Amino acid sequence: MKSRGPAVASGLLLVFLLWLVIYPLILVLVEGFQDSSGWTLEYLRLFFGRRNEAQALWGSLWISVATVVLAAAIGIPLAFLFWRYDFPGRRVLGGLVALPAVLPPLVGVIAFLFLYGESGFASLLVQRVLRLDEAPWRLQGATAILLVHAYSMYVYFYLFTRTGLASLDGAVFEAAASLGAGRWRTLRRIVLPLLYPALAGGALLTFMTSLASFSAPYIFGGGFRVMTTQIVATRLNGDDQLAMIETASLTLLALVALLLLRGARVVENPAGGRKGVPPALVSIRRRWFRWFVGALGCGLVLGLLLPHLTLLLVSFVPVGTWTTEPLPPAYTWRNYLTLIDDPVRARPLLNSIWLAATATLAAVIIALAAGVLSVRRRVKVGGVIQALLALPWAVPGTVFAIALATAFSVHAPLAGRVILVGTLWILPLAYLVRNLPITSRAVSAGLRALDPSLDEAAATLGAGRWRTLRRVTLPLLRPALVAGASLAFVTAFGDFVTSIMLYTYDTRPISLEILSSLRQSDVGVAAAYGVVLMLVSAAVFAVGADRGSPG
């Protein structure tokens, strides 16, 4: 006889996910077409009537496309340099190149501000050298946004290309050579086409991230609006319904982009899994050229790590001591001590920890339940559950912030709505929604990798379902759980985009404190918080990389 437990559990989970992920999005759409008198197309008309709406939508689109192009132009050559050619220091440098990934979006932005902003190191240095009266450039508008985007997102292309290269059969390069194909022809006809799935994956991720990007446009945008900043501005103006239409339009754009770019990936791995051996690195024969490439790599890495170093340096600068000198005149631990000593300053740190931890715990439990039900028990609605869990990945954070703010600002328990906005619970809920895709992907992958016959073996040894879960499944799943949980924690810990719309004074997280410190010109504390976020991310990635390495 078949137990009905899984069916019931999956039904409950499905309802919960529909309520948490889909329902708020539907409410946004509904409210955009309603006012006090009932249904209306007024706001839609307004949206299409205003020039700046179209401009913001266009801005989002072209910035994202340009980001993909720039990130590809940086990330792909870097991956080839460090993972096709052998030269001194290649391994270490190749690892360091991925480090922009440890800067959460807002932290990357302020690091750029300290480096290339009006009174940043690089700007002041150039100003001095050229004896200019003012900063040589202004870090503002679309150019600034693109710069930050390219910097923080080339890593996607870099990592995807690197993985793609490693998964090629090395004999393919040799086959091309023995058939008389030179370096360029091999690259154009063989290597790039074979890397196509990896490159498409990188492009998709970059495009979606760029479309949802908020920190860079918010800080550097000035008069230049993209949809995410436009939504927040409209909302601050009190035009709630218009903001709903904007939110819906951004969601639509994101989903269309996802469908189009996904569609382009159908020819994945036409010959099945890889055979043979990974490609050998090309050794550079001329000695001086080897060292030249090594030095070039060092230079590149140093340039790419400047934001990190800048952040670190600024975090030791006492308040108000650094104005126009190229290097700060004084250094202190004070900024870090403040984070612990001063109860007001310490609060955001504690907030971020418990908010992120709560959201992570909830995400892991849901991901585990969903994984066991859909991967192991193969319940009927498993596919739907997985799709619901993955959906928030495609939907920009700003959209979910608006959606949750809309859904949980009304007390109507029968309609599934309670007032959470302004309470402690809205932020963990928002983080949870945003964390579901990462966590469930990690946990499901872990579950799929487990041999199903382990369950059957446990059953033949007389272990019930719970004992099997506790003694067999969970211990084996621990690496996947740790990976999913730590990625989720890092994302929530540094979150800015949803927090800025949902926080209260009591729950203000680190990112908001960074912003307010910046506004008070308290750059040292802002940088110190940035360093904390950077180190936590780095620790998580280091753990992940360690697990990923062979042996």
Place this chain on the structure above:
Amino acid sequence: MRGESPFLRLEDLTKRFDDTVAVDHVSLALERGEILALLGPSGSGKTTTLRLLAGFEVPDMGRVLVEQDDVTRVEPVARRFGMVFQHYALFPHLDVGQNVAFGLESLGVRGNELDQRVGRALALVDLAGYERRRIGQLSGGQQQRVALARALAPEPRVLLLDEPLSNLDPALRERTRREIRELIRRVGITTVFVTHEQDEAFDLGDRVAVLRSGRLEQVGTPEDLYAMPANEFVADFVGRSSSIPVTVLGPGERGLRVSVEGVEWDITEGAPSAALRGPALMVVRPEALRLLQSGPGALNGVITARRFTGSASLYTVLTEGGSSLEVSGPPRSVAAGDQVGIMPSRRAGGGMHLFQRTGP
């Protein structure tokens, strides 16, 4: 075979990786159209030798010559050696026709001529009309034939095959081996292939080069290797055999007289060396021995295992002296545990080889 000088020559090739010598002073020469097998266990340097020929590795010492033309430092791109890779390395994103056309395009062949030559190459491997098939749709055997067609289409000077049959299931191997041999004969191309299977080497190769630890142990026709192995390793590696320590007493009535655990036998080895004296190792083919009742004059032992091989059975006998010998005999004549005696087979000759024991 025309001309005095060989078509392809490997002169004193040596290649080191870190501190292991992968290929150690290997010299070989092939006539035009000859098929040479590089045979050896894993780590013997056979694959490295092939890669030196293809140009994927540059030797530390030695030369590769094609018709007196030194190609040692010619890049693989320009060498015009065709290669079939162990896992075929077909380009999965190109179809069969595009794969075969790839090398021709490198030579600047375009348009009608390209189509015709692709068609011809595919017809050669019995895949006419397969141009538009995707690689993923082909069976393993078909993929291998596409790899052959792709390598042969640009009409290379030399064909190199890296373990050409290792990826096929055993049932297919024998047939494919025959097809490859016929194809190479028809094309008349000089061919070097690597294998670790003696059957394959004997069946495909005009001559076989046996390698061990980077050194060339012996090169010759399959018959030569079997009948006159140059040393213990070749005798043991090529064909079934077992070995037993003996003492060479001197010339006997027929060939050399040896003492095998106190029993005296006359050995008519393929090329008995009269200089051989004292302790030696005798490598024996199973069919060079026969079983009889245990008794004086025979090498006595007990049957420990019996393996049915079709026309005969292969018996493993543990001698009183503690050596294990394989003996061929009629099926079911004796069973495990039986006491037996061993004598040289009456038609023995070429099945026993003596090698001087080096050192104590």
